[in-house]
Amino acid sequence: MSSDIERRVGSLLNSSESQQAVPVNDSSGTPARASNKSSAGGNVRKSDSLLDMDSAKEKLSLELKQRQENMKASNSLRAMQSFREKLPAFKVKSEFLKAVAENQVLVVSGETGCGKTTQLPQFILEDEISCLRGADCSIMCTQPRRISAISVAARIASERGESLGETVGYQIRLEAKRSAQTRLLFCTTGVLLRQLVQDPELTGVSHLLVDEIHERGMNEDFLLIILHDLLPRRPDLRLILMSATINADLFSKYFGNAPIIHIPGLTFPVAEFFLEDVLEKTHYNIKSEFDNVEGNSRRRRQQDSKKDPLMELFEDVNIDSYYKNFSTSTRKSLEAWSGSQLDLSLVEATIEYICRHEGDGAILVFLTGWDDISKLLDKVKGNSFLGDPSKFLVLPLHGSMPTLNQREIFDRPPPNKRKIVLATNIAESSITIDDVVHVIDCGKAKETSYDALNKLACLLPSWISKASAHQRRGRAGRVQPGICYRLYPKMIHDAMLQYQLPEILRTPLQELCLHIKSLQLGTVGSFLAKALQPPDTLAVQNAIELLKTIGAVDDMEELTPLGRHLCTLPLDPNIGKMLLMGSIFQCLNPALTIAAALAHRDPFILPINRKEEADAAKRSFAGDSCSDHIALLKAFEGWKDAKRNGKERAFCWDNFLSPVTLQMMEDMRMQFLDLLSDIGFVDKSRGPNAYNQYSHDLEMVCAILCAGLYPNVVQCKRRGKRTAFYTKEVGKVDIHPASVNAGVHQFPLPYMVYSEKVKTTGIYVRDSTNISDYALLLFGGNLIPSKTGEGIEMLGGYLHFSASKSVLELIRKLRGELDKLLNKK
Ligand code: CDP
Ligand code: MG
Numbered sequence: 001m002s003s004d005i006e007r008r009v010g011s012l013l014n015s016s017e018s019q020q021a022v023p024v025n026d027s028s029g030t031p032a033r034a035s036n037k038s039s040a041g042g043n044v045r046k047s048d049s050l051l052d053m054d055s056a057k058e059k060l061s062l063e064l065k066q067r068q069e070n071m072k073a074s075n076s077l078r079a080m081q082s083f084r085e086k087l088p089a090f091k092v093k094s095e096f097l098k099a100v101a102e103n104q105v106l107v108v109s110g111e112t113g114c115g116k117t118t119q120l121p122q123f124i125l126e127d128e129i130s131c132l133r134g135a136d137c138s139i140m141c142t143q144p145r146r147i148s149a150i151s152v153a154a155r156i157a158s159e160r161g162e163s164l165g166e167t168v169g170y171q172i173r174l175e176a177k178r179s180a181q182t183r184l185l186f187c188t189t190g191v192l193l194r195q196l197v198q199d200p201e202l203t204g205v206s207h208l209l210v211d212e213i214h215e216r217g218m219n220e221d222f223l224l225i226i227l228h229d230l231l232p233r234r235p236d237l238r239l240i241l242m243s244a245t246i247n248a249d250l251f252s253k254y255f256g257n258a259p260i261i262h263i264p265g266l267t268f269p270v271a272e273f274f275l276e277d278v279l280e281k282t283h284y285n286i287k288s289e290f291d292n293v294e295g296n297s298r299r300r301r302q303q304d305s306k307k308d309p310l311m312e313l314f315e316d317v318n319i320d321s322y323y324k325n326f327s328t329s330t331r332k333s334l335e336a337w338s339g340s341q342l343d344l345s346l347v348e349a350t351i352e353y354i355c356r357h358e359g360d361g362a363i364l365v366f367l368t369g370w371d372d373i374s375k376l377l378d379k380v381k382g383n384s385f386l387g388d389p390s391k392f393l394v395l396p397l398h399g400s401m402p403t404l405n406q407r408e409i410f411d412r413p414p415p416n417k418r419k420i421v422l423a424t425n426i427a428e429s430s431i432t433i434d435d436v437v438h439v440i441d442c443g444k445a446k447e448t449s450y451d452a453l454n455k456l457a458c459l460l461p462s463w464i465s466k467a468s469a470h471q472r473r474g475r476a477g478r479v480q481p482g483i484c485y486r487l488y489p490k491m492i493h494d495a496m497l498q499y500q501l502p503e504i505l506r507t508p509l510q511e512l513c514l515h516i517k518s519l520q521l522g523t524v525g526s527f528l529a530k531a532l533q534p535p536d537t538l539a540v541q542n543a544i545e546l547l548k549t550i551g552a553v554d555d556m557e558e559l560t561p562l563g564r565h566l567c568t569l570p571l572d573p574n575i576g577k578m579l580l581m582g583s584i585f586q587c588l589n590p591a592l593t594i595a596a597a598l599a600h601r602d603p604f605i606l607p608i609n610r611k612e613e614a615d616a617a618k619r620s621f622a623g624d625s626c627s628d629h630i631a632l633l634k635a636f637e638g639w640k641d642a643k644r645n646g647k648e649r650a651f652c653w654d655n656f657l658s659p660v661t662l663q664m665m666e667d668m669r670m671q672f673l674d675l676l677s678d679i680g681f682v683d684k685s686r687g688p689n690a691y692n693q694y695s696h697d698l699e700m701v702c703a704i705l706c707a708g709l710y711p712n713v714v715q716c717k718r719r720g721k722r723t724a725f726y727t728k729e730v731g732k733v734d735i736h737p738a739s740v741n742a743g744v745h746q747f748p749l750p751y752m753v754y755s756e757k758v759k760t761t762g763i764y765v766r767d768s769t770n771i772s773d774y775a776l777l778l779f780g781g782n783l784i785p786s787k788t789g790e791g792i793e794m795l796g797g798y799l800h801f802s803a804s805k806s807v808l809e810l811i812r813k814l815r816g817e818l819d820k821l822l823n824k825k
Contacts, residue, residue: 578708
């Protein structure tokens with residue numbers, strides 16, 4: 001293609017290869033599907049420049065078509081082409097394209113791996129290009145995770161014999177590969193939502209595909225409400241919703257009974273074993289014991305026929321009563337399906353069993369989250385339980401991994417090597433690894449849940465749904481018959497929910513509310529009432545109240561400048577505020593490290609059998625700071641030093657730290673720095689020292705923590721020789737046993753801030769930091785003069801500070817200055 005035309009058209013169509021997810025033809029302002037036919041025969045006399053543009057577009061469309069045809073005819077793509085034609089999606093190609101042409105909204109469901117993500121957007125692209133609409137089309141396809149946006153775009157580019165960033169590109173937060181030629185863009189749902197802030201009409205986008213809607217992620221549910229409103233205003237926009245074979249009707253109904261195309265699957269049978277069988281196979285040899293317990297509970301059920309059978313099943317599922325009948329050693333090995341901690345030894349035993357006794361083929365292990373993945377990975381890398389490590393290729397797969405080491409995950413491993421992928425539920429439907437023959441399913445996934453009454457959010461492993469369990473099992477039968485090992489008893493499977501609760505109903509809504517405000521979608525309550533399944537009003541109220549408390553919205557629920565900054569950070573608003581304060585107060589390094597740990601997880605490993613040593617190591621990092629956050633900060637700094645001196649491994653081993661998590665935190669720190677520089681809070685050209693003058697001042701670090709974590713405040717009250725802890729919402733709480741503050745009876749300062757409250761056996765605050773009243777007065781929430789006029793109150797009167805008039809005046813002035821800095825435009 002003549003590069004001259006390309007450049008000219010490129011600059012006409014897309015003024016820059018900018019970071020924005022602006023559709024390729026947005027600056028032309030022409031409706032996306034205004035075909036080139038109409039441009040030739042229009043009655044209105046066009047200006048020369050418009051005529052120029054039309055002819056340039058025609059040329060570009062011709063060029064695109066020519067190039068596509070050349071590529072298809074070339075030998076290099078033959079193997080790829082025949083792979084594509086064997087995918088089940090290929091069989092519905094013409095039906096699909098016809099439905100897209102005839103309907104504004106279409107729902108497509110199909111077994112994972114049938115070719116929805118890689119083929120359907122590509123069918124549209126190829127069709128648009130062959131019908132000479134190449135210059136005008138702009139197809140966007142959203143992915144819930146960064147990692148799948150990149151890997152799918154790369155895959156399609158190679159299926160088309162192109163480099164990534166030509167007609168197919170991707171855009172994720174802070175990273176893009178796209179150009180003026182890009183016609184099919186993969187992006188995260190978050191990027192599209194941010195794009196909607198600038199362009200609520202999605203000008204120029206001709207086709208939008210929303211992928212993985214069955215997951216019911218918060219962003220996807222949110223996007224569906226917006227699109228529901230947008231479609232009548234954009235009759236030319238085509239919307240295609242793609243889902244695994246789960247509940248497609250629900251989405252169709254939401255969009256006025258949109259047609260559904262189902263792609264029949266092509267999978268091999270998968271044998272399934274439940275814990276009972278797995279234990280026997282792996283020589284835990286307690287099947288008879290298990291049968292006894294099973295028998296007992298069945299008898300109990302029969303005796304007490306008045307009880308709701310389902311309730312009783314759940315009583316048993318609440319394992320405590322059920323499994324205390326086992327012997328101690330058995331109980332330990334059954335932890336996999338009881339408490340919230342997965343006992344990895346059962347997973348290890350199963351992997352070992354497969355490697356020794358079963359045939360070839362990759363093993364895919366579903367774990368609850370990064371915790372387990374990194375633990376198992378550390379174990380394999382440190383001292384493999386599998387023997388000779390050269391015989392295994394062990395790969396992690398997690399949604400928040402910065403990049404996917406792509407080919408290794410998808411490719412067949414070298415001969416004599418077995419691929420073992422340790423994954424979270426990302427491998428359930430987003431990412432397909434073809435050569436998996438064995439699936440190990442621990443039955444749980446880290447899931448957030450939200451208790452609106454107590455304002456409690458927790459991220460705990462909980463049982464997956466039947467739909468997820470089915471998905472996981474299906475991963476084993478891609479290329480040949482497979483086996484699924486479920487590390488939980490059949491009765492648990494039978495009691496699982498049909499579908500998982502959508503995220504919008506089980507997470508705090510503050511981040512979502514910020515987005516609704518920044519998109520000017522009206523009042524939060526009335527907007528969210530239009531959702532597929534609207535959230536509880538109390539949850540909405542809590543979110544708004546929190547945003548007011550941290551100063552992100554004003555009393556009228558309008559965004560403040562601070563709120564606008566927080567919208568641009570794809571983070572929890574509290575963590576975002578901590579980063580902003582860190583940069584303002586030149587205490588950025590600690591803020592970045594702590595924010596990374598809060599947004600991801602902390603690097604401390606808690607080994608079951610060496611708990612005391614691990615606790616001691618953590619305490620030594622904390623010193624006398626009475627702070628879990630300082631402990632993790634010091635651990636991270638120690639790791640950086642050790643790494644510099646080539647002593648990383650010993651350092652992590654001695655101090656019970658996960659090198660994998662530390663590395664992830666390091667990567668996230670870099671991302672946060674980029675985000676801050678993006679919104680002008682950090683000027684990278686000034687070098688790192690410019691923002692770190694007070695980074696070694698621990699009092700300052702605690703103040704920044706207070707600013708970020710407020711209103712998560714605990715009062716420490718002396719009760720004789722002990723201290724009792726209280727929060728505003730739930731009254732008395734305990735310090736989490738894993739905290740450096742657990743078991744401490746005397747604290748130098750009267751308050752604590754904490755990262756989260758969790759409810760397990762009691763209500764615990766996790767990761768706390770002891771802070772002074774000055775930190776609260778200066779960096780906490782709004783101050784109200786107390787009614788008696790002798791002091792100030794905070795947290796709606798829950799906290800009271802007495803101070804002289806002059807001190808109060810000074811504090812008020814300082815707070816005024818601070819607000820100005822935070823709210824700078
Ligand atoms: O979206 P869906 O689950 O229906 O399937 P897909 O992601 O489009 O994948 C279709 C096929 O392409 C699968 O067999 C994948 O293994 C393969 N694929 C691949 O080899 N490399 C990728 N990066 C993505 C998909
Ligand atoms: Mg897919």
